[in-house]
Amino acid sequence: MDVNVLIIGLGPAGATVLSKLAQIVGSEKSILAIDHRAKPGFPVQCGEFMPSPEEMASLMPAVPNSREFFAFDEQYISQRTKTISFVSPQGKVIQTPFEGYSLHRGKWITDLIETGKKKGAEVWTSACAVNMENTRITIVQSDKTQIQINPQVIVGADGVNSKIAQWIGLNEKRSDKDYVIVKQHVMTNIDTDYDPTDIQMFFGDKYSPGAYSWIIPKNNNTVNVGAGVRIPMLRGKMNVSKALTNLIEEHPTASQILKGARIDKTIAGVVPVGLPFQNTVDVKSQSLLVGDAASQIVSSVGGGIPPSMVAGSIAATTIADFLDGTCSLTEYQTRWWKSMLNVLIKSYKLRQFFDKISSGRDSRIQWYMNRLKSGDINKVVHCAVPWKVTLAYPFVRYLNWIIT
Ligand SMILES: Cc1cc2nc3c(=O)[nH]c(=O)nc-3n(C[C@H](O)[C@H](O)[C@H](O)COP(=O)(O)OP(=O)(O)OC[C@H]3O[C@@H](n4cnc5c(N)ncnc54)[C@H](O)[C@@H]3O)c2cc1C
Numbered sequence: 001m002d003v004n005v006l007i008i009g010l011g012p013a014g015a016t017v018l019s020k021l022a023q024i025v026g027s028e029k030s031i032l033a034i035d036h037r038a039k040p041g042f043p044v045q046c047g048e049f050m051p052s053p054e055e056m057a058s059l060m061p062a063v064p065n066s067r068e069f070f071a072f073d074e075q076y077i078s079q080r081t082k083t084i085s086f087v088s089p090q091g092k093v094i095q096t097p098f099e100g101y102s103l104h105r106g107k108w109i110t111d112l113i114e115t116g117k118k119k120g121a122e123v124w125t126s127a128c129a130v131n132m133e134n135t136r137i138t139i140v141q142s143d144k145t146q147i148q149i150n151p152q153v154i155v156g157a158d159g160v161n162s163k164i165a166q167w168i169g170l171n172e173k174r175s176d177k178d179y180v181i182v183k184q185h186v187m188t189n190i191d192t193d194y195d196p197t198d199i200q201m202f203f204g205d206k207y208s209p210g211a212y213s214w215i216i217p218k219n220n221n222t223v224n225v226g227a228g229v230r231i232p233m234l235r236g237k238m239n240v241s242k243a244l245t246n247l248i249e250e251h252p253t254a255s256q257i258l259k260g261a262r263i264d265k266t267i268a269g270v271v272p273v274g275l276p277f278q279n280t281v282d283v284k285s286q287s288l289l290v291g292d293a294a295s296q297i298v299s300s301v302g303g304g305i306p307p308s309m310v311a312g313s314i315a316a317t318t319i320a321d322f323l324d325g326t327c328s329l330t331e332y333q334t335r336w337w338k339s340m341l342n343v344l345i346k347s348y349k350l351r352q353f354f355d356k357i358s359s360g361r362d363s364r365i366q367w368y369m370n371r372l373k374s375g376d377i378n379k380v381v382h383c384a385v386p387w388k389v390t391l392a393y394p395f396v397r398y399l400n401w402i403i404t
Pocket residue numbers: 008009010011012013014015034035036037040041045046047048049050127128129130157158159160163182183184226268269270271290291292293297302303304305306308
């Protein structure tokens with residue numbers, strides 16, 4: 001079967017490419033989008049947090065019309081939030097203003113796919129890309145039928161550890177430090193005193209070695225509660241399940257919020273927290289990578305929805321131009337670099353910076369957090385390093401020696 005464009009994977013990145021590309025080219029070009037899930041978007045493997053359009057405009061100012069671009073229709077907003085609180089290993093809370101919302105992410109993805117279908121694209125669910133030979137992709141459907149697809153353009157939007165990236169040779173070897181293992185519950189029946197406009201991030205060896213744990217409100221009764229860990233920072237018998245249980249049962253404040261709450265759903269996943277891949281276009285096979293497949297992520301916080309939207313949208317317009325004969329596919333890389341590479345690099349450097357000063361020790365995290373104020377945390381959530389930390393940096397080795 002010949003198609004102009006094959007999109008593999010319908011998470012935020014692939015669904016954005018599908019919706020936008022179908023709106024540009026309509027049924028003049030054939031688009032086939034596939035996902036191995038029966039209902040793409042579900043189960044929701046995400047904390048679903050999204051900064052407000054105003055915050056996104058300051059985080060990614062190079063995205064054209066950024067306020068409008070990042071605005072979500074009211075129907076996709078589950079809960080508006082006003083603040084983020086960082087909670088230190090010993091329970092010190094530093095709160096800072098940062099507006100955002102939790103999304104109905106599954107519904108948003110479903111509607112993007114529906115838009116693509118209405119504009120003439122074909123969508124196959126329970127369909128898995130299993131092989132690539134030259135530019136021919138083999139897809140296996142749920143009834144085990146194998147179909148060969150000959151696409152003019154291939155979009156690899158198949159998430160972290162992308163098969164497409166491997167097949168086209170663009171995947172990069174990463175260290176275990178560049179991945180966060182995560183587990184999350186949706187919990188309901190939340191304590192009524194809980195402030196549903198505050199996002200909470202918990203640090204410390206017991207709750208999130210090498211990363212952070214979170215409570216993201218979905219409404220005043222339901223929250224996404226998750227824990228992240230990085231393998232090189234795990235000690236003894238610690239693992240992600242234990243970290244999440246510790247948070248829910250033993251953390252001085254989180255356990256109070258979650259006391260009496262019920263677990264509704266549980267998911268697990270992996271978040272890439274390295275730099276984006278250096279090369280995201282393969283001219284030989286006319287393929288490109290978007291979203292987690294290209295490690296396009298705000299790595300200091302593991303935020304992948306905004307970069308997936310930006311890369312997905314740029315991929316769609318570039319493919320449309322390419323099919324029109326007005327540009328080469330390599331233009332995709334030039335365009336997304338211009339829009340967001342700077343912030344992705346800044347957030348990666350921030351992650352490395354904090355790895356170095358904390359070296360994974362609670363005592364050090366606590367020492368630094370005791371000296372940070374709301375304004376400093378505000379810098380961190382905007383991917384900047386607070387001046388106090390910059391000042392302390394040349395003395396890190398000495399400080400780490402005295403703060404054991
Ligand atoms: C627990 C958790 C919490 C998170 N919280 C947040 C948050 O609060 N805010 C935020 O911005 N980011 C968050 N992230 C990160 C964010 O979810 C990802 O960065 C984002 O989903 C990346 O989108 P994507 O489309 O690139 O990949 P994915 O969402 O992973 O989508 C990939 C799709 O490809 C499909 N697929 C894979 N292989 C194949 C194949 N061979 N054939 C067919 N289909 C295939 C999969 O079924 C899937 O639907 C979180 C991640 C996790 C795991």
